[in-house]
Amino acid sequence: MPLTRASDGSLLIAATPEAVPIRPVTAENWNAVEAALPEPQRRFAAATGFTPKAGRIALLPGEDGGLACVLFGLGDAGAPSRDRFLAGKLPAALPPGDYRFEASDGFDGAEAALAWLLGGYRYERYRKPGEPRPRLVAPEGADAAAIARVAAAVAAGRDLVNTPANDLGPAEIEAAIRDLGARFGATVAVTLGEELERDFPLVHAVGAASPRAPRLIDLTWGKAENPLVTLVGKGVVFDTGGLDIKPASNMLLMKKDMGGAAAALAAAEMIMGADLPVRLRLIVPSVENAIAGEAFRPGDVIRSRAGLTVEIGNTDAEGRLILADALALADAEEPDLIIDFATLTGAARVALGPDLPAFFTEDGALAEAVAEAGERVNDPVWRLPLHAPYASLLDSKIADLNNAPGGPFAGAITAALFLRRFAPRTKAHVHFDLFGWNPSTKPGRPEGGEVQTARLAYALVAGRYPAR
Template identity: 60%
Template sequence: MHPLLRPAGTTGATPVTFVTPSTYPDAKAKLKAPQQAYLDAVGFEPKAGKAVVVPDAKGAVATVLFGIEAEGAAHRDPLLAGKLPGQIPPGLYRFANDPGDAERAAFAFVTGQYRFTRYKKASAKPALLVVPDGVDGAAVSQAAEATALARDLINTPANDLGPAELEAAIRDLGKRHRAKVTSVVGEALLKQNFPMIHAVGAASPREPRLVDLVWGNEKHPKVTLVGKGVCFDTGGLDLKPSSAMLLMKKDMGGAAAAIGLAHMIMAAKLPVRLRLLVPAVENAVSGAAFRPGDVFPTRKGLTVEIGNTDAEGRLVLCDALALADEEAPVLLADFATLTGAARVALGPDLPPVYTHDDGLATELAAAGLAVGDPVWRLPLWKPYAGGLDSKIADLNNVTTGGFAGSITAALYLERFVEKAQSWLHADVYGWVPADKPGRPQGGEMQAARALFAVLKARFG
C-alpha cells in the first residue's frame, strides 16, 4: 500500500467532513458551542477548496471541514481533495462523509502531496489517510505510484535522463513485475530495420534505442503501448528558440505515460498480453544530424521526406508503431508530446485523442471524466491528409499549410497502423504549468488513468 495510505478501519484518525454552502449549517450545528464560536471568529466560509482546522478544548485538532462544490455546480474539479493536505497539519485523517467519489478523492489526497525531491529535499511532513470504506486501496496505491513514477521521469532533467537512463527505468519496472525487457541500440537499429529511430538519434553521443517490454500470458488479448521517448529535443537543425527549449526535458512525457500505464496494468494483473515499446532518443545537433530535405525509409517500407527536423516525434513513433502493428494487437495505443497545435486547440489540461473506434472513444471520454483524467476526441479528418504529400517520397513528415497540426500529425501516424483491431493516439502535454488540486506544477501523466479504466472494464 502507498506510504501515505493506511488500511480501512485504522483507528485514531482525525475526521474530515466535506461541506457545501447548503450542508455547512448542519455540519456546524453538530459541533460543540465553543467550536461553532471558533468558526464564526475565524470567518470560515465553505468555499470550494477551503479547509478549516477545528480545535478541541485543549487546542488539539478535533476535526476538519473542507469545502467542495455543490452537486450540479457549473464546474466541479474532480481532484479538488488534492488541496486538502496543504491546509492541514501532519497526521492521520479519515473521510467522515461522502466527498462525491471517495476513490478519486483519496487519489487526489495522495497525489497532491507529490514532490520531486531528487535534487531538493522536501521538509514538510505528510498527511496520512485511512482508506475510505468501500474504496480499493490497492487500486488507489497503484494509480498514485504510476503517477509519481511518470512525474519523476518527466521532471528529471536531460543530463540525468537520456535514452540509456530511460531504458534503465523500464528495466527496473520489468524486474519488479517479472516482465521480459530487450532493447535494440545504436547501429543495430539499422540492422534490425528501425531506420527512423536511428536517424533522429544519430546526432547525439547518447545512442538511440528501442526498448521492448513484454508481460503476461501470450494467450491473452494483446494490448500494446507505444510512448514517445525523446529525452531532449533541440529541434535538430531546425533549431528551437531558447524559450521553446526550456521544457524539452518533458518531450519523453508520452513514454512516461505509457510506462505509468504499464505499471498499473501489471500491478493489477489484468489478463492481457502487454507489450510496451519506447523509442528513446535525443534530438541533438551535430555533423551527424539528419537534415531538412533528407529522405529516409521506414520500417513499414514507406519513404519519408523530412520537411522539418523538429517534427521528430512522429518519426521515431512510426517505426515503433509499425513493429507493434505487425502483431495485430486488439488495442494499440500511443502516447506522445507531439504537437504545440494540440495545446493551442485544447490547452495543457485536455489532451486530444484520435481513433476510428467509436466505442473506444466513448468509453475513454466517460472514463476520463470519472477518474479525473479528461481527454477530448478530435477527428482523423481525411481531407487534410493531402498536406502530407511529397513530390519525391511517399509522404512528408509535416504539412506546409500551418493548420490543424495535431490532426495532420495523427494522420501521419495512421499510415503506419493497419492490422491492429483498434488504434488510439493521445497527443499529451505531460506538464502542469501551475499548481492545481492533486497536480503540482511539473511533469504529469495524462490519458493513462483514463485508458486503464477502460482496460480494466474490458479485461479485468
C-alpha cells in the same frame, strides 16, 4: 500501520483512533453541520470566516487545544465546475498527522483518497526533503491497494518527466523499463547500434547526433493466449528541434518531451499491477534530438521500417518519426488494441490547452469508450477528427510522404494521419497528443511533470478486458 507508501512520502494508512476527522461541507449541508458543532468550535469557525466555498478549510480546536476536526468546503453539491480532485489540495494545506474523511452524501471517499495521494506528490531529488506530509486513513469500502498502485505509478511517471535531461537519457529510460519489467516478471529487449540503424532507421536518424545512443525498448508481459494490448510511448529525452532549432523559450520544457513514454510506463505499471488478463507489450523508442555533424537534415529522405519513404520537412517534427517505426513494429502483430502516447504537437495545445489532451481514433465505439473512461476516472480528453482529406497535406514530390507539411492548419490532425500510415492493420488504435505538464498547481495535480491519459488508458483496458 501503513498499508502502502506512495513514492512522494504520503501514506494511506489503516484506521487509527488518533486520526483527525475531515468533515466535507457543502452549501446545502452547512447549516446542519454548523448547528451540530460545539459552541466554541462554531464560534471559532465564524471568527475565522469559514464558509463552505469550494476549497475552504477550517482547523477547529478541541478542549485540550489540539486539532479536533477539519472542515473542508466543497461548494455547491451539483455545481458542474466542481473539481473532483479538490481533496488533492489537503496534503499541502494540513499539518502533519493522521486524518480520515467522514462519510457524507455525495462525497466519493475513494476518489478523494486518490486525489490526496496525487496531491501529496513532491519531486525532491535535488533538494532537501520537506516536512512529512499528512497521512490518510483508507476510506471504508475503498480498494486501498488499487488506489495506492495507481498513485505510485503516477508518481513514478511524474518522477521521470521531472528529471532533467542531464540525468535522464535513453539509457536511463531503458533502465526504468528494465526495473519495471523485473518487478512484474516481464521480458525486456533493446535494439541499438547497427541493428537499430537497419531495423528502425527513423529512430536511428533522429538520435544519431547525440552522444547518448538512441534505442528501441520492447517489454512483453502476460500469457500468450490473452488478447494483445500494445502501448507505444514517445521517448524524446530532450528536443532541441534539431537543425530546425527551437528558440530558447520553446526549449525550456523540452525535458518533458518524453512525457508520452512516461505515460505509457505508468499505464503499463497499472495494468501489470492489477494483473489484467491481457498480453501486454510496451514499446518505447528513446532518443535525444541533438545537433551535431551526424544530425539528420531538412530535405533528407529516409526509408522507414514499414518501407515507406519519408521526406524530412522539419527536424523538429521528430516525435512522429520515431513513433512511426515503433508503430510499424507494433502493427505487425496485429494487436487487439494499440494506444500511443506522445507530446506531439503545439497545435493540440492551441486547440485544447494544456489540461485537455487530444485523442484520435477511427473506431467510433472505441472513441466512446475512451471518453467514458476519461470522464469516469477524472482524466479528461477530447476527440479530434482523423479527417481523411487532410492526408494530401502530407504529400511529398520525391517520397511517399513528408513528416511536416508547410502551412499553419490542422497540425495535430496531420500528425495523427501520419502515424496512422504506419499501423494500417490495427483498426483499434488510439493516439493521444498530450502536454505532459501541469503549468500551475491544481488540486491533485502539482506543478510539473504529469502522466496525462495514463489512468484513462488503464481504466480503458480494465473495462475492455476485465479481471477474471
